[in-house]
Amino acid sequence: MSSAPEPANALGVITSGGDSPGMNAAVRAVVRSALLRGVPVFAVLDGYEGLVAGGDRIRALRWEDVGGIIQRGGTIIGTARSKEFRTREGRLLAARHLVEHRIDRLVVIGGDGSLTGANLFRREWPSLLDELARRGDIDRSEVERYQYLALVGLVGSIDNDMVGTDMTIGADTAMHRITDAIDALASTASSHQRAFVVEVMGRNCGYLALMGAIAGGADYVLLPECPPADGWEDELASLVTRGRAAGRRDCIVVVAEGACDRHGTRITTDYVRQTLQDRLGEDTRSTILGHVQRGGSPSAFDRWMSTLVGAAAADEVLGANFDTGPKLIGLRFNRVMRAPLMASVELTHDVGTHIANGRYDEAMRLRGNSFNEMLQTFNALSRALPSSTPPPTRRRIAVMHGDGPAPGMNTAVRAAVRLGLDAGHTMLGVSDGIEGLMEGRVRVLDWRSVDGWNASGGAELGTSRWVPSAAAVEQIALQLAAHDVHALLVIGGWSGYEAMDVLARAREHYPLLAMPVVCVPATINNDLPHSELAIGADTALNSIVEALDRLKQSAVAVNRCFLVEVMGRYCGYLAAMSALASGAERIYLHERGITLDELRADVVRMRAEFSAGKRLSLVVRNEHAHPQYTTDFITRLFEAESAEVFDVRRVVLGHIQQGGNPTPFDRIHAARFAARAMAMIDQALERGDTAVRCLGVVEGQLTSRNLADALATCDRHTRRPRKQWWLDLAPMAERLA
Numbered sequence: 001m002s003s004a005p006e007p008a009n010a011l012g013v014i015t016s017g018g019d020s021p022g023m024n025a026a027v028r029a030v031v032r033s034a035l036l037r038g039v040p041v042f043a044v045l046d047g048y049e050g051l052v053a054g055g056d057r058i059r060a061l062r063w064e065d066v067g068g069i070i071q072r073g074g075t076i077i078g079t080a081r082s083k084e085f086r087t088r089e090g091r092l093l094a095a096r097h098l099v100e101h102r103i104d105r106l107v108v109i110g111g112d113g114s115l116t117g118a119n120l121f122r123r124e125w126p127s128l129l130d131e132l133a134r135r136g137d138i139d140r141s142e143v144e145r146y147q148y149l150a151l152v153g154l155v156g157s158i159d160n161d162m163v164g165t166d167m168t169i170g171a172d173t174a175m176h177r178i179t180d181a182i183d184a185l186a187s188t189a190s191s192h193q194r195a196f197v198v199e200v201m202g203r204n205c206g207y208l209a210l211m212g213a214i215a216g217g218a219d220y221v222l223l224p225e226c227p228p229a230d231g232w233e234d235e236l237a238s239l240v241t242r243g244r245a246a247g248r249r250d251c252i253v254v255v256a257e258g259a260c261d262r263h264g265t266r267i268t269t270d271y272v273r274q275t276l277q278d279r280l281g282e283d284t285r286s287t288i289l290g291h292v293q294r295g296g297s298p299s300a301f302d303r304w305m306s307t308l309v310g311a312a313a314a315d316e317v318l319g320a321n322f323d324t325g326p327k328l329i330g331l332r333f334n335r336v337m338r339a340p341l342m343a344s345v346e347l348t349h350d351v352g353t354h355i356a357n358g359r360y361d362e363a364m365r366l367r368g369n370s371f372n373e374m375l376q377t378f379n380a381l382s383r384a385l386p387s388s389t390p391p392p393t394r395r396r397i398a399v400m401h402g403d404g405p406a407p408g409m410n411t412a413v414r415a416a417v418r419l420g421l422d423a424g425h426t427m428l429g430v431s432d433g434i435e436g437l438m439e440g441r442v443r444v445l446d447w448r449s450v451d452g453w454n455a456s457g458g459a460e461l462g463t464s465r466w467v468p469s470a471a472a473v474e475q476i477a478l479q480l481a482a483h484d485v486h487a488l489l490v491i492g493g494w495s496g497y498e499a500m501d502v503l504a505r506a507r508e509h510y511p512l513l514a515m516p517v518v519c520v521p522a523t524i525n526n527d528l529p530h531s532e533l534a535i536g537a538d539t540a541l542n543s544i545v546e547a548l549d550r551l552k553q554s555a556v557a558v559n560r561c562f563l564v565e566v567m568g569r570y571c572g573y574l575a576a577m578s579a580l581a582s583g584a585e586r587i588y589l590h591e592r593g594i595t596l597d598e599l600r601a602d603v604v605r606m607r608a609e610f611s612a613g614k615r616l617s618l619v620v621r622n623e624h625a626h627p628q629y630t631t632d633f634i635t636r637l638f639e640a641e642s643a644e645v646f647d648v649r650r651v652v653l654g655h656i657q658q659g660g661n662p663t664p665f666d667r668i669h670a671a672r673f674a675a676r677a678m679a680m681i682d683q684a685l686e687r688g689d690t691a692v693r694c695l696g697v698v699e700g701q702l703t704s705r706n707l708a709d710a711l712a713t714c715d716r717h718t719r720r721p722r723k724q725w726w727l728d729l730a731p732m733a734e735r736l737a
């Protein structure tokens with residue numbers, strides 16, 4: 001094949017197969033990225049059906065056609081399943097319609113079926129064109145001109161079933177729907193002391209079931225890739241009975257729609273319900289969540305992730321080198337990842353084959369490390385019941401917070417306490433952070449004391465932003481000794497980390513302070529060292545994005561600029577990512593600074609755009625973006641310079657950003673961190689290791705680092721890491737808006 005592509009003709013974008021929330025954000029990014037490169041873009045309506053039908057089902061899109069769609073669920077260009085496209089005759093028509101529109105670059109957003117079909121179409125393309133020319137449907141010169149079809153795939157699937165990308169478009173939103181449903185069921189289950197069996201989607205993939213079970217605090221889960229051992233019905237009944245004895249009032253079992261036993265026999269939701277009812281003699285209900293899992297407005301993650309992969313897909317397909325074959329664009333460790341399309345699709349099919357053939361170990365291996373780790377965490381959490389005979393080595397582990405409240409803190413405490421109790425330790429809760437510790441506000445936490453903490457926002461233990469002075473250290477050391485604390489788990493933000501650093505440095509003078517300490521990152525600001533994401537940041541991001549949606553709706557009829565101030569202290573994560581997820585066109589960050597020239601250019605641009613018919617402008621400013629160019633100052637400046645073409649409203653979102661129940665991602669993150677932190681503490685106690693460490697996810701790996709070393713990677717004045725992985729995304733957000 002030649003490696004010199006023709007200059008780009010036109011690009012087509014298709015959504016196909018099952019719809020998934022986030023597809024619109026991807027379409028918007030594909031369209032705008034292509035238009036920015038001067039390439040015409042066509043939407044193919046209703047998937048391959050529209051491609052086979054041609055005519056007005058293939059429509060040119062302009063910049064404004066994809067405005068205001070980022071927050072909409074489903075796909076505005078429609079999707080369908082097409083029988084004709086499975087036939088060569090159908091694909092001949094499809095090829096003819098593409099050539100008619102001068103399209104030889106295609107971005108397909110769909111599941112493994114759609115991507116398999118697309119790849120077949122691409123492979124057949126030269127022969128399809130040849131046949132069309134022989135029939136006289138197209139000109140010979142067109143065969144030459146459209147020699148190759150460049151193809152890039154994006155995975156739109158709520159199941160998160162594609163091997164090779166961490167997340168598929170729509171999976172995070174589906175998790176939101178599932179978690180909301182389980183929360184609702186858990187409250188009624190607990191009122192009636194009832195068991196509920198919940199069926200979620202996933203024929204060959206247990207992602208939604210497993211993560212839903214963790215996020216929803218469920219008791220048991222049944223997955224296609226990892227069928228339970230024979231006799232699982234007894235295990236389930238005994239687990240629920242022991243839970244009841246320990247005071248559990250609700251009982252939730254999550255079943256993936258493709259769950260089977262070790263012999264390949266389907267485990268139906270109704271069978272699980274009947275089993276529980278028969279063995280426990282309790283009223284048991286079942287709920288099949290069905291299509292609600294697909295519906296609704298996409299989550300913040302699905303919006304920013306789809307924008308990122310959509311823009312990368314357009315770049316990839318327009319710069320395609322035909323020698324390298326079609327690519328799949330996905331996400332790996334929050335970065336855009338490119339993989340050979342068919343290799344990923346084939347591995348995904350392999351999972352199904354392994355399951356069908358009973359090779360579950362192979363299926364689980366293809367699911368990757370973090371899926372396996374999360375299954376272990378779930379098993380440990382669901383098994384964790386107060387041990388009746390604690391082992392003789394039991395220790396006293398104190399849990400506390402530092403800095404502001406972050407959604408997911410309670411989830412982490414609940415997991416840590418239950419895992420700690422299960423391991424035979426005494427778990428202590430420190431009220432109000434380091435101040436509470438200094439004053440000796442320490443109490444024993446039993447298994448039931450953290451009931452319901454899985455889903456609740458805020459910080460039940462209380463927290464404090466105080467960093468101890470040298471004088472306070474002695475008092476803290478004495479309190480730790482008085483309460484016989486052997487290890488500390490600190491779930492919090494900057495001042496929690498700093499407080500632990502102060503205590504670590506004082507050990508020389510106060511040997512009582514020598515004990516293992518693990519810091520777990522939990523702050524909406526996402527400004528901590530050695531962790532790309534902190535617990536709480538995802539919830540705050542979703543709260544901001546929801547607020548921005550409402551602002552946008554409130555302004556449909558007027559020419560208005562909203563200048564929205566968001567939290568984050570000196571870290572622009574929330575500002576940049578909320579702008580990316582909501583289509584805001586300008587972002588002011590402390591990291592980039594603000595100059596008067598830029599402000600002038602911004603207001604001149606807005607004047608021109610509003611004069612040309614624009615109705616709404618969204619600008620996001622980090623709370624500390626600039627000491628003089630405050631939100632108030634910029635509002636007045638814009639107002640004064642608006643030439644009355646538009647008006648300006650200043651919106652300070654304030655504390656709603658710290659509130660709210662944790663999102664599924666933050667709950668899963670919290671459970672994962674807590675499980676690892678408790679394992680680290682266990683090991684450290686066993687080895688007599690008294691290091692002070694902080695946990696974090698760096699490039700997808702959950703690892704820990706010495707706290708002092710981690711803090712050294714930060715700028716101590718602005719209290720943020722010197723390197724931040726998301727910073728390059730801000731200019732991209734602005735370009736696409």
Ligand code: ADP
Pocket residue numbers: 016017018048080081082083085086087110111112113114115116117118120
């Ligand atoms: P998903 O993309 O969500 O997995 P499907 O498996 O239903 O959904 O595929 C969507 C469409 O993709 C099908 O209706 C069909 O038109 C096309 N398609 C799927 N598999 C193939 C194939 N092997 N050959 C040709 N077209 C296919």
